[in-house]
Amino acid sequence: MEKSPVTMRPPIRRRWREFISMQNMLIVLLVLTLTTSTLIPLITLFSKAFINKEEQFIGLANFIKYFSTPSLAQSLSNTIWISVLSTLIAVSLAFVYAYGISRTGIRGKSYFHYMALLPLFEPTMMHGIALTYLFGNQGIVTNGFFGLLPEFHIQIYGPIGIVISEVLYLFPQAFLIFITALTITDQRLYDAAETLGAGKIKTFFTVTLPSVKYGLISAVFVCFTASFTDFGAPQAIGGNFNVLATDIYKQVIGQQNMSMGATVGILLTIPAIIAFAVDRFVDRKQRSMLSSKSTPYKIPDGRLRDGLYHVFCWVISIAILIPLITTLFASLIKVWPYNLHFSLKHFDFSNVAGSGLEPFYNSLKVSFITAIVGTIVTFVFAYLIEKSRTMKGLRQVGYFLSILPLALPGMVIGLAYIFFFNNPNNPLNWIYGTMIIIVLANITHFYAVPFMTATTALKKLDKEFELVSESMRVPFYKTFLKVTVPMSLPAIVEIAMYFFVNSMVTVSAVVFLRSADFNLAAVSLVNMEDAGDVAAAAAMSTLIVVTNIIVRVIYELILNKVKKRTAAWQTSSQ
């Protein structure tokens, strides 16, 4: 036997072969990809705000110019008060609506639930189009339902129209946060409050409100950011009322003033970054609120309460439905409001701005590819970051870069991509003007939410799976494909649907990136509206919404099937 003096303490040899494992290479690739797709374009964009057209450093001159130009500074204050008002209305309505579904005994809960999500399937431009049909000069409400009622005039083009559109757009987002927050509760707290003799109002303020406090904070910030950065609604119905998002568009597309566009981009990002920080904080707090011993909420009896909530939920759900029905109706008749005969002629897009049905097919293609590629990338990245044991520092960088897009408005991503990829010195310059850059922008834009969905799903899996496989000398990708993916199928399908639906309706990032011969359906709405082809825009909106609803139905069917197949795998006891 060879001699082995223990006291020598030989240093541990680090083997290169071990370091260059497939998993480590993938982690490096992951960080490089995210850096290229997110970080560098962003830095490029922000640095543009500090230089002039001659590429000279000008410090804060752009910001000073911005705030000293009355029309631009006006946009900022417009954006702020519009966002505050939209947020207040949307958050209040969504809270009561979600409360009605989760805490009262009303009937038709799943109908109400799905109705609340409907606006997610609609391009925000569509709300503007519908409002034009309802309250515009020829609107059905304006002319008193074809003369049946007295005429009714409101100035829909401008702040009122924007706020209504924004509320529709924000409502489902706030609703989703509240329905989760209201579900995370502990019946034992209500039992305790009752045994201590607290009344209903006192219980609401001492038990219910504190338990949804973080959801409330989160909803306010999410909604404020979303309306602050929204482009579709003000573009569709804003008239001459300017906001930051439309300013960027005008500065960049209209006046080719890139550095001012970048300046506005920074202003646009500030609330998003604050919201991002708050959301991270809130998320950590909320996770610690539910213990495994919590018992689910039992809805107490209350006929009057149920009746009131029932009426409220019906009113809201109809209000959500009206824009869609209006759009659908407008797209199917000959000439609004003079000839109300059925016609499919608006679906023949050959004579309108844009180029026939091509933008729609392009959108389908882009959304499909985004869904497939996006889902694979998201899930693999989340897996590498969550389940690897090596390269901790690099994985943390990867995690940060993965949730960073939460703080990035779509317009900022679109603009950043112009600056970065349109540079002839960039080796990736060739993707500029192709479908690839649109898919890439979409994946980057929507990546953070699916990434967190995937991470949550992965966290639920036993962290020893990887170790067990390693001890059995099974390569990690085999366990990934045979165990991790099948176990996470519900999350994977959800991610794919999220990517698809959002890619179908988005305007903000891709409005800068689509080329003249590659237009997208949602973007073509902007062109059609600009050109006055409102009926065609309504028809295109209908196509988008119908597609998304079909995708959603397919999603539900797949999910049902997956759930049935995986029922035997679910642990009931643990």
Place this chain on the structure above:
Amino acid sequence: MSQAYLSIQGVDKSFGSFNALKEINIDIQKNEFICLLGPSGCGKTTLLRIIAGLEKPSHGRIIVGGKDITSLPPAKRNFGMVFQSYALFPNLTAYQNVAYGLQGKKFSRKEIDEKVKEVLSLVDLMHLHDRYPAQLSGGQQQRIALARAIVLSPDFLLLDEPLSALDAKVRVKLREQICELQEKLGITTVMVTHDQEEALTMADRIVVMKNAEVVQIGTPEQVYDEPNSPFVADFIGSINFLEDEEYGGSIIQRNMAVRPEHIRISGPGSATGISAIVKHVEFRGAFYRLLLQTVLTGQHLTVDVSSQITHHLKLTKYAEVSVEFPQDKMINFPSETMVVGA
């Protein structure tokens, strides 16, 4: 002495400034069942993870069968591992879980089938081969995990608190099954546990650890009957430390100790015994545990007495008794002064 099969030589591990392991040396013989026992945070799990290759030691070596495996990744070490959480793949049946590691290696379909059936019979679960883990009880799941760990005929087996998540009854039963299996296969096994009863009943030798260091290595009888320190005596089983009268107060000489079951009790007024009062009587089923206080020095003593003697001497609260310490059962520690805690 024969050459050790699995040898841990001078292993140190620090995370930043925190020392998780200090200069650990353990020699494990082939076919031996070793328990790493200690309170939580003593470094026993870190040591197991180092043996598995999931952590790298800061210093030192791990030798298996004369081969230095310190720098080998887990996949090249040929061991089987069982976790507290079972870590069975929920989407695979019991059979598929066991077959998982065999597939993609140089086994034919028939060989795989034979091997899987063999180990499933070994753990008595052949009849449940097509169940998913969620359809099995905790004990059954852990047996499948065990089957999965041994089906690749590993060089050694690592068990990380394998019984902690189970009910008391199931735990005792599985304890026996694991020992039986280990004996039958003759596989070198290292088990981590914080349960001293588990260690005493299962191990060939116990490695008692505390604060990143090995305190004592020995057979269960050795660590129980001849603990080398007050810590080991106190951690394994119950113990009475006898106060040195001269010191009294808070600082005492803790170099004499005796187990509760070795103290002899007789009726009051015995010539050789020390007088004491019964302060508390605790019924333990098979025996009574008494808390006594000596009349002279006020020392507290825990004594286990059979039901028979308890009834015979009518030992109830405030009863007077005589206590004797049999000299051959006294435990002596090398002189060590320590501060008595609360």
